[in-house]
Amino acid sequence: MRKLVSLIILIILGLFPNCKGAPSLSPSLNDDVLGLIVFKADIKDPNGKLASWNEDDDSPCNWGGIKCNPRSNRVSELNLDGFSLSGKLGRGLLQLQALRKLSLSKNNLTGSLSPALVRLPNLRILDLSENGFSGVLPVDYFRQCGPLRTVNLANNKFSGQIPDSLSSCVGISVLNLSANQFSGALPAGIWGLQGLRSLDLSYNLLSHEIPKGMDGLANLRTINLSGNRLTGRIPPEIGGCSLLKSLDFSGNLFSGNLPKSLLNLSFIGYLSLGDNSFVGQVPEWIGGLKGLENLDLSANNFSGLLPASVGKLRSLKVLNVSMNSLSGSLPESMASCLSLQIIDFRQNLLTGDLPKWIFKVALQEILLSENKFGGTMDDSLASAEEASHQSLEVLDLSHNVLTGAIPSALVNFSSLAFLNLSKNSLTGPIPRYFGELRALNVLDLSENKLNGNIPTEIGKATALQELILEKNFIEGIIPTSIEHCSSLSVLILSHNSLEGPIPLALSKLADLQIVDLSSNDLSGSMPKQLANLQHLVSFNVSHNNLQGELPGGFFNTINPSAVSANPSLCGSATKKSCSTVLPKPIVLNPNSTGDAFSGSSLPATFGQKKNLLSISSLIAIGAAAVIVIGVIAITVLNLRVRASASRSAAALALSNGDDFSNSPSTDANSGKLVIFSGEPDFSTGTHALLNKDCELGRGGFGAVYRTVLQNGRPVAIKKLTVSSLVKSQEDFEREVKKLGKIRHPNLVTLEGYYWTQSLQLLIYEFISGGSLHKHLHEGGGGNFLSWNDRFNVIVGMAKGLSHLHQLNVIHYNLKSSNILIDSSGEPKVGDFGLARLLPMLDRYILSSKIQSALGYMAPEFACRTVKITEKCDVYGFGVLLLEVVTGKRPVEYMEDDVIVLCDMVRGALEEGKVEECIDERLQGRFPAEEAIPVMKLGLICTSQVPSNRPDMTEVVNILELIRCPSQEDSG
Missing domain, CATH: 3.30.200.20 (Phosphorylase Kinase; domain 1)
Known part of the structure; x- marks a missing residue:
């Protein structure tokens, strides 16, 4: 009887939500229990996290994820973070009138949000971050936001403008709308939220200039507007936010000079203005921000000298001014920045010797690559103190003009994990002490003037993952001790004077992926055991003196250029067959009356050339000659094309x-x-x-x-x-x-x-998993996609395409080879938007040069008078959808016929045989109640009339409705 009453109330909740005239609930039934059961009925709980929720209970206070007020026994907190829930939020939660905290983050919930949710009379904290919620928030969404203090909708798919009604939430202190698709200008009303302490609108599509009035946020501690499209200058009113501790405006289109009002931010510890278009010099007043711990001015247009006042930033831990046009030398005053951990001055125009202070300060990372630092490293390293020996982990001095030998003092940096001295003019031998740097992961000494041998002590660097010594004057052999570098994945020794054989030791390095030994004087045969290396993606031994047969395995499919210029090397990739012992050929004498395999037939046939060359033989020889001439001609043409491309x-x-x-x-x-x-x-x-x-x-x-x-x-x-x-x-x-x-x-x-x-x-x-085309058409044996895998691929493609269309990006080039599958089986749409790189969207250029896969192209491409829109992508998606379900190519050529996939499925549907089109490899392991509607959707998407096709947002919604809960987790 209780369940029957609950069912009736569920219906009432659905028909009369929040209506004054709705029937009153029975006093014997707990409103919170009913509301939560309604909520549970609307979602999917694959891991059984809500198993304790029982509608027969009188109270939900002992249920998982629930906290109650001990006085009223009403639900005060609902915390279901990371429960892997999916589905949509129904109206059940609106019954929780005493709810103070609602946290559903890190789930897979979708759909839109009801404004009634933020109007719960006691709600203080609303956290729906890291889900799949979407749609546009109405203008009046926050009109009645009651006592809300925290709103977190980050990492969802909301779009449209941020509602102006936010200004009504006068009590709000934390607002996080980051990582969505909000667009348009910042609502000026935000600056009226005087209680706001944290504002994060990063990674949206916000544009225009920042509206005036920022100085109204006197209590603001953190503001993050990074990753948008905001323009103009930073408003001087920013100085009115005097309590700011963190300011991030990076990744926008801001320009002009930095406003001096930033100096008023006396509590600022994190200031990130990178990846904009700021100009001028780094201001002298920057040294007045005494509390700065992290300063990022990278990827702008700053020029001139770095001011000496930077040395006053005694709390500074991270300084990044890379990718600017700074010149001159680094100020010696920075020796006073004793808290520094990371300095990044990459890609500037800095000159002079390496500053002596950089090895005195206990830095963890020193990034000075792509400047014009000169001189030797000895003086600066000689001043290194004991503290820096223990702390330094990354040292990148590449692409400068350093000279002299690699100093022996580097051996003292026992924590060094990354060392890049490439593209300098260093001389002398490779130091033996590198083997003592047991934490070293990457060693790059390429493109210098180093000589001598590769020291055998290199084998002691057991943590080494990448060893790059190319383009030097190194000689001798590759040491066998390298086998002890068991983590080595990249070995680049090309363009040196190495000699001797390729050591068997390389075959013991199971993690090797990239090997380049080209342009040396290596000789001997390649060890057969190299074929056992499972992770190889590149192995270049071209331009050496190697001989014998290629090892096999990976080397059976290696590109010929990787083994070229080894005259005595043979194997399929070299286009040279290896010499083998062949049996003596049998000669048959057509005039012999004896045994055909008797040796007496040999003298009778010897010298009788007229009988050996029949008419058919002459024809065969002539045909072969024509083929050889053709092959030679084509080869010459290819060589010319390749030479041009090279x-x-x-x-x-x-x-x-x-x-x-x-x-x-x-x-x-x-x-x-x-x-x-x-x-x-x-x-x-x-x-x-x-x-x-x-x-x-x-x-x-x-x-x-x-x-x-x-x-x-x-x-x-x-x-x-x-x-x-x-x-x-x-x-x-x-x-x-x-x-x-x-x-x-x-x-x-x-x-x-x-x-x-x-x-x-x-x-x-x-993307490591290969293309959808490969999974559908090139998988062997039982290696094929299950129905659940296919449905997930279809939904993922639709969501990706829908996102592009919301950004007004047309793909133009949809096909299964442009859909990639990552290691977790998630589809990723590639090659999107590349038509934007062309000077005009000429449909004939697009169809002939880009839309190369026959069968995916919408019919309107053939008509100049029809506008090319997102509906072209919808057509291509429909073809892809049918391809995924049927496992057949869009167009298949038979002996006497050409089969177009769309026409085949449409004909089968009309004959009531559409199930016969489903990939036979699934062998009935699919739900017909999902497969058939999906194919119908594909046919709708491939309608000949563009206006009859749905848009991709509608496609996503339809697919979510098609998914059957009982089958969602089946194979």
Whole structure:
């Protein structure tokens, strides 16, 4: 009877929520119990975290995630953080009239939010962060926000403008709306929230200038507006926020000089203004911010000298002024900054000797690469004190003009994990003491003038992961002691004078991924055991004197360029077969009357050439000659094309490393490299940038290569082959930076770019799981996607595409090879927005040069009078959806027919046989109540009339409705 009453009340709650005329609840039933059971009914609980919630209980106070007020016995806190819940928030929570804290963060909840939620009469804390909530918050959403003190909606998918009604929340002290898709201007009403102590609106799409009135936030302690599109100058009113401790305006479009009113922020400890367009000198008054612990002015247009007043910042721990145009030497006054832990002066124009103070202060990281520091390292290291010996972990002095030998004093830095001295003019041998640096992970001494042997003591550096010694004058053999460097993943020894064999020791380094021994004098055969290395992605031994057969395994598929210029090396990749002992051929005498295999037949046939060459033999020989001539002609043409392409890639070849720099120069002999994350060690990882061994694939825009950064993180490099169509550098950079700001779990992240007039590269995150095309069409045996996997891929693709369309980005190039699957099975849409890099969106250029996969292209591409919109992507998505469900390609060629996937599924649906189209590898292991609606959705998306196709937001909502709860976790 109690369950029946509960069911009736559930219906009432659904039909008459918050209505004055709604029937009153039975006094014998607890409102909180009923509200929570309604809430539970609307969500999915895969891990059974809510198993203790029993509708037969009189009180919920002993349920998981619940706290009650001991006096009233009403629910005061609902904390379900990280419970893996999914679904939508129903109206059950509105029954919790005594609720003070609602925290549902780190779940998978979706849908929109009811304004009634923030109007609960006693609610103080609302935390719905790290979910999938979406939609636009109405203008009056916060009109009646009652006693709210904390609102955290971070890491969701809310869009539209931030509601002006926020100004009504006069009691709010913490507001976090970060990592959403809010756009438009900042609401001026925010500055009226005088009780606000923490404001975080970072990583949205906010634009325009900051409105006046900031000085009204007298109680503000932290403000974060980073990762938006805000413009103009920092308003001088910022000085009125005198209690500020943390200010982050990085990653915007701010310009002009820094306002002196910042000097009024006497409590400021964290000041980040990087990645903007500020100009002028770093102001002298910066030394007045005595409480600063972290100062980031990187990636701006600051010039001139760094002021000596920086030495007054005695509390400073992190100083980052990289990627500016600072000149002169570093001020000696910085020796007084005894709290310093990290200094980053990369990519400036600094000159002079290395300051003596940098090794006196107990720094953990010293990043001075890509400047013009000269002289030797001896003087500065001689002044090093004991404290610095124990603390220094990262030392990057690469790409300067340092001379002399590598000083022996470096042996004292026992905590050193990263040492990069590449691209200098250092001389002398490689010190033996590097083996004593047991914490050393990365050692890069490339592109210097070092000589002598590789010391055998290097084997003692057991933590070494990357050893890069290329482009020196090193001789001798590769020491066998290297086998003790068991963590080694990158070994680059190319362009030296090494001799002797490739040691068997390399085959014992199980983690090896990239090996480059090219352009040496190595000889002998390659150890067969190298074939056992499971993680190899590149192994270059070209231009040596190696001989014998390639080891097999990985080397069966190696690119020929990686083994070229070894005249005596043989194997499939070298195009030379290895000599073997063959049996003596049998000669048959057609005139012999004896045994055909008798030796007496040999004299009878010897010399009778007229009988050996029949007419059919002559025809065969002639055909073979024609084929050989054709192959030679094609090879010559390919060599010419490759030679032309190699000239374009020369700017990135290892032999011309100076051309690949982070310099802003864009003349014909240099390039511009921009990494949005500002990683200090990208350029040292370019050894495999355009190595053919690392090619992942080719598409309409160009080839994609894999390379590994010096910190071990792989990235993907796309070499654009539409250079003749690419916009000017200014337009190209503007569009690429826009694409680089797009972040979504189902989109491949663009991490940077490289520009020269003849060569453009895009740098992406590396997705390890391969493409959707590979999973659908190239998987062997039982290696195929389950139904649940496929449904998740479809939903993920839809969400990624929906996000792009909300940002007014059209993909234009949807196909299964552009959908990548990461290690956790999550789909990521790649190659989006690249059409923006072209000077005009000509549909014929797009269809012929970019939309290279037949079958995905919307029919309106063939008609000049029809506007190209997001509905073109919806068509391509519909084809992709059908491809995922059926496992068939969009167009398949049979012996006597061409099968178009959309037409096949549409015909099967009309005949009532649509289930027969589902991938036969699933063998009935799929819910028909999901599969059939999904295919119908695919057919709707591929409608010939663009207006009949839904938009991607609607597609996402439909897919979420199709998902059957009983089948969600099945295989």
